[in-house]
Amino acid sequence: MIAVQDNKYAKMAHFGTSAGYKITSAALISSLLAYSIFATLLLYRYSHTPAPALRQQRPPYLPTAPDDLFDYITHVTVNCTNSLIVPGSTLSEGEDTSVSGHEGTYICLDGIPFTPDSCRIYSFGVNREDIKFETTMGKRGCRTHLVTALTEYSYAQVSKNVFLYPLELTNSSSIGAYTLDNFINLLSHMGKTIQYVKTTTKGSEWTLLRNLFTSGYEAYNHVKQIRMLLHLPLAKDENLSALDDMYRLLLGLEYHGYRLLYSRLIPGTSYVHYNMDRVVGTKYETVWLRQ
Structure with missing residues (x-):
């Protein structure tokens, strides 16, 4: 009787163990099934979500916004103790006002020897x-060379110590077009100090910088001051690439030892940039000094 009862309880215990195993297995299967469904839905979701475009990493010398460029061309880092601002000539009647000129010119007189044999000035892209x-600088004793294609005159001495060359500054020489090295060679100024180089007309500033940085005579080691009238496009999205290129060229000045000495926003060229929340301009007079 006892044996029968033990057998009965043994069967009940076996049934309980089997039932518990079945319940545990069912729970495990349910969990795996739920996880599988969740994983499937997750994969489905991401398979139908466009992957974010990979952003190309920008080199550290390029601006992440136009703000960087405007900060760079307005942040003066060196001083001058004896400066001169020569106002521009009065506009003549009927003159094309779209051509740069008449803005006035800044020069630092510190250390300039006012003798024709030692004070050399190049002025590119001049408005005649x-x-x-x-x-003015010719009268002070500096031999000044006007280089411009915007003239019908031939080679001539314009006034005391001032000479005209009807040439265009370009990146490669041709008839009527000279590189900076061509011009240095023409005047036998190889290895000699050039006190001041100036640009005025639109585009001549960028041509000068490309010539300067690629000069076989290493002109960047001999030019003391560079005055450039910077012409910038409006800081719109479609112009960001052009502004990047301009900023990169200007940074080349710092690489070759130049620092910003003077900066002035030209009146009548300013506007408020809606994104940067600051007043900027399309034209700046900048002077860079090599120390």
Whole structure:
């Protein structure tokens, strides 16, 4: 009787163990099934979500926004104790006002020897209606060379110590077009100090920088001051690439030892940039000094 009862309880115990195993297995299967469904839905979701475009990492010397460029061309880092600002010539009646000129010119006089044999000035892309700075420096004793294609005149001496060359500054020489090295060679200024180089017309500033940085005569080691009238496009999205290129060229000045000495926003060229929340401009007079 006892044996029968033990057998009965043994069967009940076996049934309980089997039932518990079945319940545990069912729970495990349910969990795996739920996880499988969740994983499937997750994969489905991400398979139908466009992957974010990979952003190309920008080199550290390029601006992440136009703000960087405007900060760079307005942040003066060196000083001058004896400076001169020569105002531009008066506009003549009927003159094309779209051509740069008449803005006035800044120069630092520190250390300039005012003798024709040692004070050399190059002025590229000159507006022939505005050569007041050049004639002023000629009177002070600097031999000043006007290089411009915007003239019908031939090679000539314009005034005391001021000489005209009807040439265009370009990146490669041709008839009527010279590189900076061509011009240095023409005047036998190889290895000699050039006190001041100036650009005025639109585009001449960027041509000068490309010539300067690739000069076989290493002109960047001999030019003391560079005055450039910077012409910038509006800081719109479609112009960001052009602004990047301009900023990269300007940074080349710092690489070759130049620092910003003077910066001025030209009146009448300013606007408020809606994104940067600051007043910027399309034209700046900048002067860079090599120390």
